[in-house]
Amino acid sequence: MGSLTLDTMSEIFSGIKGVDYADLYMQSGVSHSIMYEDGRMDTLSSSVSDGLGVRIVRGDNTVYAHTMGTDASSIRMAIGEAQDMSGADISSPGDECESPFVPVMSLPSLDTGFFHDLDTSLRGECKYLRQVTFRYRTSRKSLLIVRGDGSIARDERAYTTFAASVVLERDGELETGYEARSFGRTSDDFWSVCGADGLLTAESIARRALSRGLLMLDAIPCPAGAMMVLMDGTAGGTMIHEACGHGLEADIVRKDFSTYRDMTGKTVAAPIVTIVDDATLPDMYGSYRCDDEGTPAGRTVLVENGVLRRYMTDISSANLGGLPRTGNGRRESYQHIPLPRMSNTFITPGESERGEMLEMMKDGIIVKKMGGGEVNPTSGDFVFHVSEGYLVKDGKIGSPVKGATLTGNGPKALWNIIAVGRELILDPGVCGKSGQGVPVTDGQPTLLIKNLTVGGSDAGNVS
Numbered sequence: 001m002g003s004l005t006l007d008t009m010s011e012i013f014s015g016i017k018g019v020d021y022a023d024l025y026m027q028s029g030v031s032h033s034i035m036y037e038d039g040r041m042d043t044l045s046s047s048v049s050d051g052l053g054v055r056i057v058r059g060d061n062t063v064y065a066h067t068m069g070t071d072a073s074s075i076r077m078a079i080g081e082a083q084d085m086s087g088a089d090i091s092s093p094g095d096e097c098e099s100p101f102v103p104v105m106s107l108p109s110l111d112t113g114f115f116h117d118l119d120t121s122l123r124g125e126c127k128y129l130r131q132v133t134f135r136y137r138t139s140r141k142s143l144l145i146v147r148g149d150g151s152i153a154r155d156e157r158a159y160t161t162f163a164a165s166v167v168l169e170r171d172g173e174l175e176t177g178y179e180a181r182s183f184g185r186t187s188d189d190f191w192s193v194c195g196a197d198g199l200l201t202a203e204s205i206a207r208r209a210l211s212r213g214l215l216m217l218d219a220i221p222c223p224a225g226a227m228m229v230l231m232d233g234t235a236g237g238t239m240i241h242e243a244c245g246h247g248l249e250a251d252i253v254r255k256d257f258s259t260y261r262d263m264t265g266k267t268v269a270a271p272i273v274t275i276v277d278d279a280t281l282p283d284m285y286g287s288y289r290c291d292d293e294g295t296p297a298g299r300t301v302l303v304e305n306g307v308l309r310r311y312m313t314d315i316s317s318a319n320l321g322g323l324p325r326t327g328n329g330r331r332e333s334y335q336h337i338p339l340p341r342m343s344n345t346f347i348t349p350g351e352s353e354r355g356e357m358l359e360m361m362k363d364g365i366i367v368k369k370m371g372g373g374e375v376n377p378t379s380g381d382f383v384f385h386v387s388e389g390y391l392v393k394d395g396k397i398g399s400p401v402k403g404a405t406l407t408g409n410g411p412k413a414l415w416n417i418i419a420v421g422r423e424l425i426l427d428p429g430v431c432g433k434s435g436q437g438v439p440v441t442d443g444q445p446t447l448l449i450k451n452l453t454v455g456g457s458d459a460g461n462v463s
Helices: 006-014 072-086 115-125 202-217 238-248 250-254 315-321 354-361 410-415
Strands: 021-037 040-058 061-068 129-147 152-170 173-183 225-231 275-278 299-304 344-347 364-375 381-393 396-402 405-409 417-420 425-433 436-444 447-455
Touching: 006 021, 006 129, 006 152, 021 315, 040 072, 061 072, 115 129, 115 202, 129 202, 152 202, 173 202, 173 425, 202 381, 202 396, 225 354, 238 250, 238 275, 238 344, 238 364, 238 381, 238 405, 238 410, 238 425, 238 436, 250 315, 354 417, 354 447, 364 405, 405 410, 410 417
Parallel strands: 225 364, 344 436
Antiparallel strands: 021 040, 021 129, 040 061, 129 152, 152 173, 225 447, 275 299, 275 344, 364 381, 381 396, 381 405, 405 447, 417 447, 425 436
């Protein structure tokens, strides 16, 4: 039986006539996932995701055919379907050929021996605990992209996440606490990562979740009104990602859904604000060597000293808009077409000390951790929940508050940043767009923002 070489595949896709772009995307992945709840293993699952897709692009029109499997017959099937849908003349590998792609066959198993002891330890220390949940997931993925320009790209990616959540009850009042860590590593070396708070351990993650829940039991209702907000670096980059980042993705810009359309070279934020998307950071959840179109990963300065410099692009949006390719073409799996997506997106560190910012704000709230929320991606208007926050009075941090929300507009908030701290903290997550989810990391230093509307359960004000 003959071998279907990568050179042969490159010749097939570079030889397609009458199209603007064509590629073959092949993926093989395996994952393990465990949920521990109520003192026992609740869910254990493993999955394999092997498949491929063939894409044909003419102008604004994209044809995409995908199928399970990565063998030669699967390649022939996807090529045939793409040819039927697009009308393009695509050569097909012969029946005697073998695929050049080697699927991922194994992944280290998850060590869960610590679950029971950690659960018992937490419950022994806190009489208010009613529920403890641990979620632990690891995955590994191998990619091969053959592009119509003749180039070939490969990447290997690994992801592991450990999350702890607790439910506490005191005098009929329920509160929750949550903490998670995710890195671009498999489970066998996940616990060797040193984060901003030291060596990563399951115990430190679980105890932070418990501490957050206990704080909320003692929290007072949050006052409401327009006020200064000190967004601690630990709050995560939710605002930057949701309220600003999506508006800098080139497909959103091209569809005229973004307030940043036709704004390159113009000032869009305070001069102390620089925003970067960087897929090359080691071990981060949103990192990769090449994107899902084979474009090398890079560092893209989106906003520099308040001036908009560049949008994030995939191949299609770059070609249609005459823009540079930034390596942000990402997809959830072989079943999806790539889209311009963020990777690791953050505001770069500034020069202000935290103490200085507290003195500058005098009164307001400090946000230590953000929760969920809602964003209008067209306007950048947002409402975010605060899962850990504190009152600030006369520059001093006071009582924890509950029921707090932040309401505002992302582009306006960038103008209202009046101080940027020195230490960058990155926070992982999964970004959803057009029905696809991809791993990302968002981050920021501590930020002092004026004129944010704080909603709360107390109708009074901060004074």
